Amino acid sequence: MNPKERVITEFKRKYNQDPKWVVRSPGRVNLIGGHTDYNDGFVLPMAINYATWIALRPRSDKKVVVRSLDLDGRIEFDLDDFENTDSGWGEYVKGIAWALLEDGLQLSGWEGVLSGNVPIGSGLSSSAALELSVAKAFSLTSGFSWDVLKISKIAQLAENDWVGMKCGIMDQLISAAGEKDHALLIDCRTLESSPVPLPAGTAVVVLDTNTHRGLVDSAYNERREQCESAAEFFGVSKLRDVNLDEFHKRETEMDPLSRKRARHIITENDRVQKSAEAMKNGDAQLLGNLISAAHKSISEDYEVSSKELDLIVEIALEQPGCFGSRMTGAGFGGCAVALVDEDQLDSFVTNIMGQYKNKAGLEAKVYVSRACEGTSVIEM
Numbered sequence: 130m131n132p133k134e135r136v137i138t139e140f141k142r143k144y145n146q147d148p149k150w151v152v153r154s155p156g157r158v159n160l161i162g163g164h165t166d167y168n169d170g171f172v173l174p175m176a177i178n179y180a181t182w183i184a185l186r187p188r189s190d191k192k193v194v195v196r197s198l199d200l201d202g203r204i205e206f207d208l209d210d211f212e213n214t215d216s217g218w219g220e221y222v223k224g225i226a227w228a229l230l231e232d233g234l235q236l237s238g239w240e241g242v243l244s245g246n247v248p249i250g251s252g253l254s255s256s257a258a259l260e261l262s263v264a265k266a267f268s269l270t271s272g273f274s275w276d277v278l279k280i281s282k283i284a285q286l287a288e289n290d291w292v293g294m295k296c297g298i299m300d301q302l303i304s305a306a307g308e309k310d311h312a313l314l315i316d317c318r319t320l321e322s323s324p325v326p327l328p329a330g331t332a333v334v335v336l337d338t339n340t341h342r343g344l345v346d347s348a349y350n351e352r353r354e355q356c357e358s359a360a361e362f363f364g365v366s367k368l369r370d371v372n373l374d375e376f377h378k379r380e381t382e383m384d385p386l387s388r389k390r391a392r393h394i395i396t397e398n399d400r401v402q403k404s405a406e407a408m409k410n411g412d413a414q415l416l417g418n419l420i421s422a423a424h425k426s427i428s429e430d431y432e433v434s435s436k437e438l439d440l441i442v443e444i445a446l447e448q449p450g451c452f453g454s455r456m457t458g459a460g461f462g463g464c465a466v467a468l469v470d471e472d473q474l475d476s477f478v479t480n481i482m483g484q485y486k487n488k489a490g491l492e493a494k495v496y497v498s499r500a501c502e503g504t505s506v507i508e509m
């Protein structure tokens with residue numbers, strides 16, 4: 130049973146009626162633009178065909194009751210009185226309620242069941258998928274309008290200040306605003322986005338190294354600080370404001386670590402914009418080359434890759450029909466992404482699984498991904 134069928138079936142079993150709504154919000158894969166979002170830069174993610182689903186109905190009181198079919202347990206809290214109890218996935222639900230209330234919205238209670246198939250902790254944004262599906266549940270039951278930019282910022286606030294992960298805006302925005310068959314070029318300063326089509330005849334393949342990200346939050350926050358001090362060196366608020374020429378003029382005056390971090394962000398912003406152009410021109414090979422260059426940069430200069438991620442990218446690049454590959458998400462484990470010629474997809478998948486197993490001693494998981502629309506609702 131897929132997660133949509135599961136939540137509907139379980140809802141009916143538990144409440145003896147159909148849910149009033151079923152909401153869905155997808156995970157994402159970022160084609161290129163690693164760690165640029167919190168530098169006010171550019172990213173090129175797409176929402177994928179793996180999502181979180183919630184079947185729900187309104188309540189007449191102020192309680193929120195959600196049961197997860199995948200992770201242990203259930204969460205119940207009163208919207209007038211709740212606090213952070215560090216209770217795992219439930220804090221994402223409470224965090225969204227908190228951030229919506231902070232924004233001045235009036236919330237009413239609801240209850241339902243939740244299930245999803247976005248791999249957790251693999252860099253495919255299972256948290257943003259959960260956050261946006263919960264936000265959608267609140268918008269339906271509390272009757273406030275769904276403004277994609279506003280809701281994405283609210284979800285980011287929940288993750289930053291309730292959960293404590295100082296992420297940028299990319300994951301929440303793409304989960305909310307994804308478009309079928311397209312990636313979105315997002316300017317993370319203005320939050321303007323434009324859809325760009327995937328090159329015809331290619332497939333976006335997610336390669337899960339089957340390693341989980343360790344220490345990711347602290348290393349992530351550390352990278353943010355390093356970028357901030359590099360921006361200070363250039364006298365700007367964000368590295369987005371430094372172009373390649375300015376960087377090259379002054380890079381030798383920088384300390385070696387700041388220089389590497391800044392070089393990744395500044396060259397990556399340039400690659401993202403070139404990638405969007407390549408996609409508009411249907412140039413899969415150029416896009417692939419930019420993606421592979423992005424991996425080298427994020428691995429060597431930004432140092433958020435891992436030996437398994439480097440290995441799976443290296444294996445991918447050796448396969449016929451692979452245009453390019455890089456790690457995706459925050460890094461330190463989790464997934465890479467590859468752009469592959471559709472005609473060679475089957476052998477690509479078989480070879481990756483076999484060779485990764487031989488060399489890493491681990492089973493890779495491979496997800497052939499389609500670009501899908503963002504958060505959506507089925508009225509029952």
Ligand code: GLA
Nearest residue numbers: 163164296297298299458459
């Ligand atoms: C995580 C964060 C995003 C982004 C990526 C790296 O997914 O949630 O905001 O910074 O890492 O590109």
